[in-house]
Amino acid sequence: MNRNVLIIIWLIMVTLLLAAASGCSSIFDPTGSRKQDSEPLKVGLVLDVGGRGDLAFNDAAYNGLQKVQKEFGTHVQVQCVEPLEEADREKLLRSLAQEKYDLVLGMGQFFTSIMEEVALDYPLTRFVLIDAYIEGLKSNNNISCFTFREHEGAFLAGAAAAMKTKSGKIGFIGGIPAPAIERFEAGYIAGAKYVKPDIVVISSYVGTGLEGFRSPEKAGELAAGQMDSGADVIYHAAGKSGNGVNEVVTSRGRLVIGEDVDQTLTLPKEQQVYVLTSVIKGVGKAVYDSVNLQMKGELAGGYYEYGLKDDGVYYAENSINKALLADLKPRLDKIKTGIISGEIKVPPNKQELQK
Secondary structure, three states: OOHHHHHHHHHHHHHHHHHHHHOOOOOOOOOOOOOOOOOOEEEEEEOOOOOOOOOOHHHHHHHHHHHHHHHHHHHEEEEEEOOOOOOHHHHHHHHHHHOOOOEEEEEOHHHHHHHHHHHHHOOOOEEEEEOOOOOOOOOOOOEEEEEEOHHHHHHHHHHHHHHHOOOOEEEEEEOOOOHHHHHHHHHHHHHHHHHOOOOEEEEEEOOOOHHHHOOHHHHHHHHHHHHHOOOOEEEEEOHHHHHHHHHHHHHOOOEEEEEOOOHHHHOOHHHHOOEEEEEEEOHHHHHHHHHHHHHOOOOOOEEEEEOHHHOOEEEOOOOOOHHHHOOOHHHHHHHHHHHHHOOOOOOOOHHHHOO
16 A cells, blocks of 8 residues: 555544544543543432431432433433442442442442542542531542531421420430431520520430431330420431331321421321421432532532522421411521521531530
8 A cells, every 4th residue: 555545544534533522522520531422421329228218318319310310311321229238338339330330429427438448449430428528528539528507407497396396395316326417406406495495305316326217116116205205396317217206206196397308298198287397408409419510520529518598408398287387487487597697506516506
């Protein structure tokens, strides 16, 4: 083959490569490499133990993933998995990374150290930790943490409970004494005492390990004990265990406050009238936002935080609980405005609450 023919072939190949490159756009990954639009963004969501059906944290995350699938269609490929036991968390994170998922999400504090370790082994994968915190992250890290100021929403729940109680006693039931759950408790107590300084708040925890989030029978027993002690409004932040609180409290005609999703809408009709409200934490919003940011090439390492001011945390209103909230709403909205402006300081933990 003579020299002129070789030159012509080389020019044709260069032209074709340039044409192909001009038809590509990029999706961000930690290395800055490029990915063709024709390839869907692979998104893997690892729920926490207990999984779907908790009518709270895990279901909220799954709903966010469903919204991703609906809105982005063929531009994403999603998979939702859930661990059956503690050791499965790491296995599932690694499995998704090995299968070259672009974005791998883990739900809750039990993923913290595991995700930090796995992310080091898979630097080309972007990891998202929702509702937990890893210290020292920078924008060029391949981990993004999405956290919530849940104590702000819980403050409103406590204020509502204090305005509604007739006995002067209210209850709180948490899954385990972990930082996120204690933020709920601290905010709830602070909100109740903001409205009624002499109110009595009875606090109980279901467990110290994973069983705390998946023991509805035990949680129901704790709720019954609190009602026997005089509590007539009970707020729970206990995952699937909260289903037991809902069942027992509503069966006795007392008021319950739910968490993470609007639990009025998850209960049978005869129980719905006893749900005062729910503190909704934007877990589904965080799932959706992380994918949306990744699709736009804007998801950075580090921290994203949601609170009342950006509707990442709020109390539920619907056609069923509207009547229960009618006389409370003006003051609740005034308190909300005060929290957002900084006029009302909400303690983020029990230590600050006691000051």
